[in-house]
Amino acid sequence: MAERALRKLSFPRYAEYNCALKYITEQALGCKYVMPPVLTRRTMELGAKHSPEFVCTPFKTVLGSMIEALEAGADTLLMTHGLCRLGYYGELSDQILRDLGYQFEFINLAEYDMSRKKELLRVIRRINPKVNPARCLAQFMEGLRMVEYLDEVTAEYYKGRGFDPTGGYDRAYRDFLTAMFTARGRADVEQGYRAVKSALGSIPLDKPAQPLRVGIVGEFYTVMDAFSNLEIEQKLSDMRLEVHRWMNVTNQFLHYNGQRNMHIKIADLCAYEMGPTATANIWYARECAERGFDGLIHIKSASCTPEIDVMPVLQNISTDYKIPVLYLTYDAQTSDVGLQTRLEAFYDMIAMRKKVF
Amino acid sequence: MEHAYLGVDVGSISTKGVIIDRENNLLASQYIWTQGNPIGAVKELLGLLEGQFDKTKYKIVATGATGSARKLVGTILGATMVKNEITAHAVGTTTFYPDVRTILEIGGQDSKIILVENAVAVDYAMNTLCAAGTGAFLSSQAKRLGIEVEEIGDYALRSTHPTQIAARCTVFAESDLVHKIQMGHPREDIIAGVCNAVAANYLSNVGKGKKILSPVVFQGGVSKNKGVVAAFERALGCKVIVDPNGHLMGALGVAILAKKGSKRQEFDFSVENMDFRTREASCGQCSNHCEIICVYRGDELIDAWGNRCERGERVH
Amino acid sequence: MKHSAVTVGLPRAMLYYRYRILWSVFFQELGIRTVISGPTDREILEQGSVLAIDEACLSLKIYLGHVRALVDKCDYILIPRVASLGRHRDMCTRFQALPDLVDNLFRNSGQRFLSYNVDLSAKRDEETAFLELGRALSAAPKEARRAYRTAKKAELAHHKARVQKQEQLCHQEGLKILIAAHSYLVEDPYVGRTVTDYLRSAGVIPLRADLVDRDAALKRGMELSPTCKWELSREILGGILQRRRDVDGIILLSAFPCGPDAMVNELITRRVKGVPMLNLVLDSQTGTAGVETRLESFIDIIRLKEGKL
Numbered sequence: 004m005a006e007r008a009l010r011k012l013s014f015p016r017y018a019e020y021n022c023a024l025k026y027i028t029e030q031a032l033g034c035k036y037v038m039p040p041v042l043t044r045r046t047m048e049l050g051a052k053h054s055p056e057f058v059c060t061p062f063k064t065v066l067g068s069m070i071e072a073l074e075a076g077a078d079t080l081l082m083t084h085g086l087c088r089l090g091y092y093g094e095l096s097d098q099i100l101r102d103l104g105y106q107f108e109f110i111n112l113a114e115y116d117m118s119r120k121k122e123l124l125r126v127i128r129r130i131n132p133k134v135n136p137a138r139c140l141a142q143f144m145e146g147l148r149m150v151e152y153l154d155e156v157t158a159e160y161y162k163g164r165g166f167d168p169t170g171g172y173d174r175a176y177r178d179f180l181t182a183m184f185t186a187r188g189r190a191d192v193e194q195g196y197r198a199v200k201s202a203l204g205s206i207p208l209d210k211p212a213q214p215l216r217v218g219i220v221g222e223f224y225t226v227m228d229a230f231s232n233l234e235i236e237q238k239l240s241d242m243r244l245e246v247h248r249w250m251n252v253t254n255q256f257l258h259y260n261g262q263r264n265m266h267i268k269i270a271d272l273c274a275y276e277m278g279p280t281a282t283a284n285i286w287y288a289r290e291c292a293e294r295g296f297d298g299l300i301h302i303k304s305a306s307c308t309p310e311i312d313v314m315p316v317l318q319n320i321s322t323d324y325k326i327p328v329l330y331l332t333y334d335a336q337t338s339d340v341g342l343q344t345r346l347e348a349f350y351d352m353i354a355m356r357k358k359v360f
Numbered sequence: 361m362e363h364a365y366l367g368v369d370v371g372s373i374s375t376k377g378v379i380i381d382r383e384n385n386l387l388a389s390q391y392i393w394t395q396g397n398p399i400g401a402v403k404e405l406l407g408l409l410e411g412q413f414d415k416t417k418y419k420i421v422a423t424g425a426t427g428s429a430r431k432l433v434g435t436i437l438g439a440t441m442v443k444n445e446i447t448a449h450a451v452g453t454t455t456f457y458p459d460v461r462t463i464l465e466i467g468g469q470d471s472k473i474i475l476v477e478n479a480v481a482v483d484y485a486m487n488t489l490c491a492a493g494t495g496a497f498l499s500s501q502a503k504r505l506g507i508e509v510e511e512i513g514d515y516a517l518r519s520t521h522p523t524q525i526a527a528r529c530t531v532f533a534e535s536d537l538v539h540k541i542q543m544g545h546p547r548e549d550i551i552a553g554v555c556n557a558v559a560a561n562y563l564s565n566v567g568k569g570k571k572i573l574s575p576v577v578f579q580g581g582v583s584k585n586k587g588v589v590a591a592f593e594r595a596l597g598c599k600v601i602v603d604p605n606g607h608l609m610g611a612l613g614v615a616i617l618a619k620k621g622s623k624r625q626e627f628d629f630s631v632e633n634m635d636f637r638t639r640e641a642s643c644g645q646c647s648n649h650c651e652i653i654c655v656y657r658g659d660e661l662i663d664a665w666g667n668r669c670e671r672g673e674r675v676h
Numbered sequence: 677m678k679h680s681a682v683t684v685g686l687p688r689a690m691l692y693y694r695y696r697i698l699w700s701v702f703f704q705e706l707g708i709r710t711v712i713s714g715p716t717d718r719e720i721l722e723q724g725s726v727l728a729i730d731e732a733c734l735s736l737k738i739y740l741g742h743v744r745a746l747v748d749k750c751d752y753i754l755i756p757r758v759a760s761l762g763r764h765r766d767m768c769t770r771f772q773a774l775p776d777l778v779d780n781l782f783r784n785s786g787q788r789f790l791s792y793n794v795d796l797s798a799k800r801d802e803e804t805a806f807l808e809l810g811r812a813l814s815a816a817p818k819e820a821r822r823a824y825r826t827a828k829k830a831e832l833a834h835h836k837a838r839v840q841k842q843e844q845l846c847h848q849e850g851l852k853i854l855i856a857a858h859s860y861l862v863e864d865p866y867v868g869r870t871v872t873d874y875l876r877s878a879g880v881i882p883l884r885a886d887l888v889d890r891d892a893a894l895k896r897g898m899e900l901s902p903t904c905k906w907e908l909s910r911e912i913l914g915g916i917l918q919r920r921r922d923v924d925g926i927i928l929l930s931a932f933p934c935g936p937d938a939m940v941n942e943l944i945t946r947r948v949k950g951v952p953m954l955n956l957v958l959d960s961q962t963g964t965a966g967v968e969t970r971l972e973s974f975i976d977i978i979r980l981k982e983g984k985l
C-alpha cells in the first residue's frame with residue numbers, strides 16, 4: 004500500500020519564528036512545512052481586502068500570509084489560540100478562506116483546551132497519527148531552543164548594530180537566520196548559534212560612553228514583526244541608538260518570571276492584569292525609565308484594545324520619570340515616510356535632551 | 361563678506377524660505393504655494409529670495425532643507441543640513457521664544473505638539489492616522505461653504521452661537537456639515553463650529569495626555585486663522601501666541617541648524633537655472649514593488665531613494 | 677436596617693446595564709446609599725472623549741464621562757473588573773482593564789474607587805468577589821453573602837421578566853426587527869436608544885437579541901460560532917438563532933470601534949443567511965440624520981420585499 008503523502012502544514016509568517024515552526028513541523032511532527040513567502044505589501048493588500056475593516060491589523064497580515072501559504076501549496080493551516088482577539092483569528096479566517104473557495108484542513112487550537120496535556124496530544128495525533136511521542140517531545144524542545152537562540156541573538160543584534168562600522172553585524176545576523184531556516188538537526192542549530200555569537204562578539208563596536216538608549220514595548224505581533232512595524236528596530240539602530248526590547252516569545256512564554264512576581268513591582272501602577280501583555284509592558288516601561296533610558300516607544304496596531312488601555316499607565320510613567328514616550332499606531336496604510344519623520348524627530352529630541360540635562 | 365544661511369521648508373501645501381545672518385536676523389523671507397510641484401516651487405522661491413538679498417554684502421555658507429520634501433529639496437540645493445520639520449520647528453521657535461513651554465502646530469496635512477523645557481523639546485506627538493482637522497480639512501470645508509480660506513477667521517469671530525460640528529473624521533465631518541447647512545444654521549456659526557472642532561479634535565488627539573503649559577505658541581498655516589486661535593484660547597484658558605513669522609519657523613529653524621552644523625558649502629543661486637527632473641522607477645525584485653524616486657540634474661542621476669531593501673539599489 | 681454613611685457612585689454605562697439590579701439591591705441590602713450618574717448627554721460624551729485615548733471605543737468614552745460626572749459626588753465609585761466567566765466565556769479585555777484604567781486616568785482627582793474582581797480563569801467567581809466587596813465596605817461576611825444572594829435572585833427575576841416581555845412582543849402582529857447589540861449600547865439614551873425610538877416611530881417592533889434565556893443562548897451561540905470566546909457575543913449569537921424565524925430583519929448595532937463586534941458581526945453576516953441584515957456602527961460623530969436615513973431605507977427594503985410598502 005502506498006504511503007499517504009506527507010501533510011503539508013503551514014502557519015502564517017510571524018517575525019522570524021517560522022524557522023522554529025518549520026523545524027518543529029518537520030522534525031517533531033513528521034510533516035512537510037510550507038514556508039509562507041516573506042511578508043510584502045501584496046500580503047497586506049490581500050489580507051486587508053478580505054478582512055473586516057476594524058479588525059486589528061495583525062489579523063489582516065495573518066490572513067494575507069495564510070492565502071500566500073495556500074498558494075504555495077499548503078494543505079493544512081494551523082492557527083493559535085490567544086487571550087485577546089487573537090483567540091478568534093482562527094475561526095474567522097477559516098470562514099473567510101472557505102468563502103473565498105480555498106480547500107484545506109484547518110487546525111484551530113482555539114477548539115482545544117490547550118492547558119490540558121491530553122488535548123495537546125489530541126492535536127498532535129490529528130496532525131500526524133504516526134508520531135512517536137518521545138521523539139516528538141525531544142524535537143519540540145529543540146525547536147523551542149531555536150526560539151530562545153533567535154530571541155537572544157536578535158536582542159544582541161539590535162543593541163549593537165547601530166555602532167558597528169563594518170557591516171559585520173548585518174552579515175552575521177543574516178547568516179544566522181539562514182542557518183536557522185535550513186537547520187535539520189540539533190547540530191545545525193548549535194553550529195549556527197555558536198557562529199553568530201562568536202561573529203558578533205569579535206566585531207569591535209564604535210560606541211560612545213553613554214549611548215542613547217530606547218526601550219520598545221507594545222502589542223505582541225506588531226512589536227516583533229519587522230514587516231509590520233516597518234522595520235523600526237533597523238531604523239532606530241541606523242540612527243546609532245541602542246534598541247532594547249524585552250517582549251519576545253522567549254521572555255513572554257518560555258521564561259516568564261511569573262506573572263505574579265512581575266506584578267509586585269508595578270502594583271502601585273495597576274492592581275490587576277490589564278490585558279495579555281499589559282503587565283510585562285508596564286513593568287518593562289518602568290524598568291527602562293528607572294534605568295535611565297532616554298526614551299520609550301510604544302507600538303501597537305490600530306484598534307488593539309489591550310494596548311490602548313495600557314497607554315494611560317504609560318503616560319503616568321512618562322510624567323513620573325520624565326521620560327518621553329513615542330506612541331505609534333500601525334494600520335494597513337501607515338507610511339514609511341511618516342514613520343521616518345517621527346523617528347528622526349524623536350531622535351533629535353532625546354539627543355538634545357541628553358546634551359542639556 | 362559676512363556669512364548668511366539659507367533655510368528652505370517645503371511642505372505639501374506651501375513652500376517657505378529665509379536667509380538669516382549670524383545673529384538670526386532675517387535678510388530675506390518668502391512664502392509661496394507648492395502647488396504639487398516642489399522643484400518648481402523651490403526655484404521660484406529662490407528667485408524671490410535672491411531679489412531681496414544683498415549679494416555684495418553677504419554670502420550664503422550653509423543651507424538647510426526641511427518639510428515633507430526635504431530629501432528632494434536637500435538634494436537639489438546641495439544642502440548642508442537636512443532635518444525633519446518637527447525638529448526644525450522646535451529649534452526655530454525656541455530661538456525666538458526661549459521661555460516657550462508648548463508649541464502647537466497645525467499644517468496642511470500634519471498636526472503636532474511639542475513640549476519644551478529650558479528651550480529643549482522634551483516630548484512631542486503627531487496626528488496618528490488621518491488628516492482630519494488639519495489645514496487641508498479647513499480649506500475643503502471653506503470651499504463647501506463658498507468662502508475663501510482667508511475669510512474663515514473673520515466669519516468665525518462674528519458668531520455668537522457656534523454650531524456643534526463633528527470633526528474627528530473628515531468623512532463624518534463633511535456629512536455633519538452638510539446636514540447642519542441644510543438644517544439652516546447661519547454660515548458664521550457653522551464656520552465658528554468648524555474652528556472649535558479643529559481645536560477640540562487637536563487637543564483630544566494630538567494633545568491627549570500632554571500637559572499644556574503656558575507660554576503657548578501656535579504655528580503652521582492654520583495659526584493664521586483667528587477663529588482657531590480664539591478656539592484654542594477658550595479651550596486652554598490662556599493666551600496663545602501667534603508669531604507674525606510663525607509660518608517661517610520651520611525654515612528659520614533649519615537655517616539655524618545649518619548655521620550650527622559643521623558642514624559648509626557656498627550657495628550661489630545657480631540652481632535656479634538648472635534643469636531637475638524626477639523619475640519614478642518600480643523595483644521588481646520582490647513583490648513589495650517599492651517605488652524608487654530618482655532625481656536627475658540634466659541627464660545626471662544625483663540621488664535616488666524609496667527602496668525598502670538593498671535589492672532596489674540595482675534598479676536605477 | 678442600619679444605614680452606613682458611605683455613598684457609592686454607579687456610572688450609568690457599560691456593565692451598569694447588565695448588573696444594575698445586582699448592584700442596587702446588594703448595596704441597598706447592606707444599607708449603603710448609591711448615586712447613579714445621569715443619563716448620557718453631549719456633555720458626558722465630551723468629557724469622556726477628552727479623557728479617553730482617541731482610538732478607544734465609543735462605549736469607553738461614554739463610560740469615562742459618567743465616571744467624571746460622579747467624581748466628588750460620592751465616597752467611592754464602583755468600577756468592577758469582570759474578566760472571565762469560564763472557558764470560552766471571556767469579556768472584552770477592556771472590562772479586565774477598567775479599574776486600573778480609571779485609576780490611572782483619575783489619579784490626581786482625589787476620588788476613591790471601589791472594585792470587585794470576577795475572573796473564573798483564576799477561579800474567582802462572582803459570589804467570592806461580592807464577599808470581598810462587602811469586606812471593603814466593612815460588612816460582615818454573613819451579611820454580605822445574604823445581600824449578594826438576595827441581589828442575585830432579584831437580578832435573575834428581573835431578567836426573566838424582561839425575557840418574557842420579549843416573548844410577548846414576538847407574538848405581536850407587525851414588522852419586527854431584531855437588534856443584535858450590547859445592552860450598554862442599545863439602552864444608552866444618547867446613542868443606541870435613538871435607534872429603537874426611531875424603529876418604534878416607524879411602526880416597527882424592535883426585539884433584542886441579548887434579552888433571551890442566557891444559559892440557553894450561551895449553548896446555542898456555540899452552534900453558530902464554536903470558538904466564540906466572548907460571553908456577551910455568545911449570548912447575542914444564541915439570541916439571533918433563537919429569534920431569527922420570528923423577525924423580518926436583523927440590525928447588527930455596534931459602537932465604533934468595538935473589538936469583538938468587528939469580528940463577530942463579520943462572522944454573523946457570513947453565516948446567517950436568508951434574513952435582511954443591516955450593519956450599523958455608531959460613532960460619537962454620527963449625526964442622527966445619517967442613522968435615520970439608513971434605518972428608513974432598511975425598513976423600506978423589508979417592506980418592499982414583503983410587499984407591504
